[in-house]
Amino acid sequence: xxxxxxxxxxxxxxxxxxxxxxxxxxxxxxxxxxxxxxxxxxxxxxxxxxxxxxxxxxxxxxxxxxxxxxxxxxxxxxxxxxxxxx
Amino acid sequence: xxxxxxxxxxxxxxxxxxxxxxxxxxxxxxxxxxxxxxxxxxxxxxxxxxxxxxxxxxxxxxxxxxxxxxxxxxxxxxxxxxxxxxxxxxxxxxxxxxxxxxxxxxxxxxxxxxxxxxxxxxxxxxxxxxxxxxxxxxxxxxxxxxxxxxxxxxxxxxxxxxxxxxxxxxxxxxxxxxxxxxxxxxxxxxxxxxxxxxxxxxxxxxxxxxxxxxxxxxxxxxxxxxxxxxxxxxxxxxxxxxxxxxxxxxxxxxxxxxxxxxxxxxxxxxxxxxxxxxxxxxxxxxxxxxxxxxxxxxxxxxxxxxxxxxxxxxxxxxxxxxxxxxxxxxxxxxxxxxxxxxxxxxxxxxxxxxxxxxxxxxxxxxxxxxxxxxxxxxxxxxxxxxxxxxxxxxxxxx
Numbered sequence: 001x002x003x004x005x006x007x008x009x010x011x012x013x014x015x016x017x018x019x020x021x022x023x024x025x026x027x028x029x030x031x032x033x034x035x036x037x038x039x040x041x042x043x044x045x046x047x048x049x050x051x052x053x054x055x056x057x058x059x060x061x062x063x064x065x066x067x068x069x070x071x072x073x074x075x076x077x078x079x080x081x082x083x084x085x086x
Numbered sequence: 087x088x089x090x091x092x093x094x095x096x097x098x099x100x101x102x103x104x105x106x107x108x109x110x111x112x113x114x115x116x117x118x119x120x121x122x123x124x125x126x127x128x129x130x131x132x133x134x135x136x137x138x139x140x141x142x143x144x145x146x147x148x149x150x151x152x153x154x155x156x157x158x159x160x161x162x163x164x165x166x167x168x169x170x171x172x173x174x175x176x177x178x179x180x181x182x183x184x185x186x187x188x189x190x191x192x193x194x195x196x197x198x199x200x201x202x203x204x205x206x207x208x209x210x211x212x213x214x215x216x217x218x219x220x221x222x223x224x225x226x227x228x229x230x231x232x233x234x235x236x237x238x239x240x241x242x243x244x245x246x247x248x249x250x251x252x253x254x255x256x257x258x259x260x261x262x263x264x265x266x267x268x269x270x271x272x273x274x275x276x277x278x279x280x281x282x283x284x285x286x287x288x289x290x291x292x293x294x295x296x297x298x299x300x301x302x303x304x305x306x307x308x309x310x311x312x313x314x315x316x317x318x319x320x321x322x323x324x325x326x327x328x329x330x331x332x333x334x335x336x337x338x339x340x341x342x343x344x345x346x347x348x349x350x351x352x353x354x355x356x357x358x359x360x361x362x363x364x365x366x367x368x369x370x371x372x373x374x375x376x377x378x379x380x381x382x383x384x385x386x387x388x389x390x391x392x393x394x395x396x397x398x399x400x401x402x403x404x405x406x407x408x409x410x411x412x413x414x415x416x417x418x419x420x421x422x423x424x425x426x427x428x429x430x431x432x433x434x435x436x437x438x439x440x441x442x443x444x445x446x447x448x449x450x451x452x453x454x455x456x457x458x459x460x461x462x463x464x465x466x467x468x469x470x471x472x473x474x475x476x477x478x479x480x481x482x483x484x
Binding site: 029060 | 124125148150151168169191193209210244246261288290306338339340341342403404428446
């Protein structure tokens with residue numbers, strides 16, 4: 001998956017600061033669940049990418065489709081599965 | 087690592103203290119405050135008369151979503167971190183007096199009316215812990231109602247919207263279980279709790295009116311708010327503004343609104359609408375919707391200037407580069423400021439002639455004159471978020 005380095009940096013910033021407003025800047029959880037690899041082990045990257053893109057109806061998780069391409073959501077999901085350095 | 091973390095948490099372990107700053111200031115603290123630097127885990131101690139930085143204090147852990155309250159003498163800030171950290175900071179000396187990790191994940195806290203107790207609301211595990219404000223010794227550990235998680239395991243409900251109330255009480259809302267509790271700490275070794283169940287679906291935050299009488303919980307799972315009269319804490323909570331937005335499709339919410347601070351102008355309250363580009367105006371007393379103001383995007387903080395003449399509003403991602411100022415007499419937007427991306431928080435000086443605004447992505451705090459609405463000054467800060475001035479020491483609910 002080819003995503004330009006500057007866009008990768010933007011996506012990680014978005015993840016920490018905007019996803020982080022519910023999931024914690026260190027992704028260890030908040031009003032939303034933690035996004036650490038062990039917590040996400042029940043889902044594959046595709047499922048996670050769909051959750052990112054379309055949200056989880058009935059919960060506060062919104063769809064991020066307006067801000068992300070499919071490719072970017074997959075890339076983020078894979079990064080989450082692999083674990084981000086603090 | 088996990089085991090170590092578990093041990094640290096279970097022991098409420100003390101984290102090593104920083105060395106004491108060599109020189110402490112000899113001055114009053116009434117024109118002082120702190121600015122949270124969320125990514126660096128640090129804070130700046132600031133002087134609001136001179137728009138200057140006095141100290142930078144580091145080592146406060148994960149400060150994403152951090153908040154703070156002040157001791158009644160205005161000398162100590164108690165900072166609540168996302169990682170469960172509770173840190174007591176001496177703002178005259180610019181150092182950490184004591185710091186402990188009191189839970190796995192917390193959201194905020196409050197100081198009691200008499201200043202002797204610090205209460206913290208926790209996400210992980212849910213519940214409220216109460217500490218002495220002097221040595222941060224644990225005074226009470228109040229577990230939350232248990233709910234079933236995704237795997238069917240029981241876990242404590244997350245607690246949100248923790249505030250102080252007259253009579254050395256605290257009020258708190260429980261997110262998953264939909265409750266509001268009033269915790270009476272007059273007898274510190276025997277807390278008395280009044281539990282109101284079924285207040286509404288998913289209370290996400292709450293506030294108390296400045297007189298300490300009404301406790302309002304915002305609901306994420308349904309329209310309206312839940313209202314508790316703390317003069318009559320046994321009387322069941324009732325729902326207000328239930329008709330608001332009925333049948334309308336809400337927009338996705340990319341940042342939960344905050345109810346901290348009660349934007350009260352005269353007998354009107356100004357509230358952020360969840361999932362809508364609107365500020366709601368509610369008449370105190372009848373608690374009926376009086377008007378809606380169309381604003382730039384979904385409001386996060388709706389804060390009244392201390393004299394009640396203006397209300398300042400910031401917005402959720404992706405529109406968090408803007409502030410709007412509402413005239414509370416005409417309900418008109420009198421100014422739209424483009425402060426920059428990541429405009430996260432505002433704090434008025436005690437009598438409201440200036441407002442400090444944190445702008446995360448440009449790493450600065452912007453200071454505006456609230457009369458001319460002109461930018462006066464910029465102060466550098468590393469990814470600033472919450473700004474808390476010492477005047478909060480003497481305000482119920484802050």
